[in-house]
Amino acid sequence: MLCNVSLQVLPGVPEEQLYQVVGQVIELIQESGVKYVVGPMETTMEGELHQLLGIVEKAQEVCFKNGAARVVSVVKIDCKAGGVTIDEKIKKYR
Template sequence: MPNCNLSLQIIPNVEDERLYSVVDKVIEYISSCNVRYEVGPMETTMEGELSELLKIVEKSQEICINEGAGRVISIVKIDYKKDGVTIDEKIKKYR
């Protein structure tokens, strides 16, 4: 399966002062997964095979729960096309 882009905005229901530290744990996990990713101010975009990226989303939610979140809201956007899609083709002209 060709690469796709998946953007994940994860919102753990934790105390305000813990929000960034929990999100940081999710980003640390994504970093360990050997997929290309870019952190933005509202979401993290990853590049890879869809099935692998969806597993990352699932584990990211588990991380939030394990960190004490009573609930986790995840907003996922997927860009997929037959021949694959890359982060570079979308943002290269802006860098």
């Protein structure tokens, strides 16, 4: 069943390194092959819940490998019977 998971990572790094670390997380999402949309505050992914939660876990590791002493993440999950897609939510606005 397709779900949407939105992820916002707030790595504990100096401000001048923030975008570089967030960029590494977005690269991880890109390389995973899931459908995703980058927004100004979070990235929304589409796929099977277990796969998306695995990406969330790996995102934490990416932050630590890039020097974060601490990582705060905000995760939103949207699942419904029969699945839910990014397109059905935003097609009216695109």
